[in-house]
Amino acid sequence: MHKTKFIFVTGGVLSSLGKGLAAASIGAILKSRGLRVSVQKLDPYLNVDPGTMNPMQHGEVYVTDDGAETDLDLGHYERFLGTPTTRNNNYTAGRIYYQVIMKERRGEYLGGTVQVIPQVTDEIKAAILSVASPEVDVALVEIGGTVGDIESLPFLEAVRQLKKELGPFNSLNVHLTLVPYLSTSGEHKSKPTQHSVKELRSIGIQPEIILGRCDSTPLPADIKRKIALFCNVDEDAVFSAVNVKNIYEVPLRFYHEGVDQKIAILLQLPAQNPNLQPWIDLVEACSHSNGEVTIGIIGKYVELKESYKSLHEALAHGGLANRVAVNFRYINAEDLSEQNLNQQLKGLNGILVPGGFGTRGIDGKLLAISYARQNKVPFFGICLGMHCVVIEFARELAGIAGANSEEFDPASPDKVIYLMSSWYDHRTGKTQTRSHDSDLGGTMRLGSYPCKLTPGTIAHQAYQAEVIHERHRHRFEFNQAYMEKLKEHGLVFSGFSPDGALVEIVELQGHPWFLACQFHPEFKSQPMNPHPLFKDFIKAAKAHKPA
């Protein structure tokens, strides 16, 4: 095989049916058939990227190695496929339109009228084709939103054109819809699916495969037949996508339904049985834990788990590595006070302060850190969590009463965390500058950076490596003017940028496990390859007997 084949995944009836998971799962089975797979997400909203969107609305912002701020579905793709994504794996309508408008301003359209068809659709097609390469056998392209939305029309039109241009056996459309079950009449209803496919066909796209999302009962044969007849697809191309307890079961479910076999026929892929043993082992490991731990996550967006998606997964992976089930207790930092601290944090095996932006909830996070430090509860701080650790340590142990982050108090006399105006960027090989009034989108340290570990530390013990690479997304850094003073009082600096200018990890000795890092390790944890820091944090949590 040399030409990349495309599978376009669309969604019908309503949102949140799990297109991302469906795409990632199909990708995983195809990969286990020995194919090289890439997955791309196209988001129809007009933000240029999700970087500035509220996690409460959009869920977590996932960061790639090359520093793109992307949709959280890319996290699923990496976790299911085990291969890193890049900025080419996520395009929004905003980014597409931005590119078109920039071209228009530069005069690249040579005075022509710029229209949705063909200029915008051409830009979308170029974005889709950017994932094609001699190294990719099959590219899955997930179109965000629901068929029928005004926003997704240019994307679907681009897909229609591409399907035609790619020619037979080189592309197909998998349409994921909802097939509700009516308990009063005791039957599955196919009408919403029929309407959704009718809508797709009116745009000129005939789906080849229909995945009917249903609750725990698979679709009966007569309903599948009915959907096939009304939607003009093969009878053996309608599959059930049932609710599962554990998302890592989905590839196995799809395989048992025969999804990959049908795809292989339709795309003329080489006949090959998938090796799904690693997935069988994973699902087995998920259902056989030896005990449980409860981790308290002291955050701001506790109402919506999606805003901490990768973190949630990484903790679960840490549990898998230690054969324990991980229970999550999301605690709103704003609800914590000195009076209720013991009560609120009682019974936890570990405490974690995740990344975040802004001042809301900082006092509660500092209280939780003091509690974990004093009560020797395993503790993990990430990004903003590390900033809070440094502040708490400086105030409580090093006697710097006014210690703060420039982000929380720009007038603080002791900015132990500050905005570095100039720093060497190991990723681009250039010195970067940033000022206090540069625009918010452009001043973050984003993407993968090397970090040198100090031998004999918790970090070194976890990674068993001299140099590691982790992904960043932040504006503020540790202020090295305070390093000696904090060292004197016992703060251990265990990870630095290779030139020593940036502090990447701090930790405490004489504590079962207390570590905080400037980067976001959760983005690189995978179920088949749990992240070393999450593995060791959960190991310590497992050993901790809460009061």
Ligand code: GLN
């Ligand atoms: N708000 C902090 C900064 O910009 C931390 C960011 C984060 O936790 N991702 O540096």
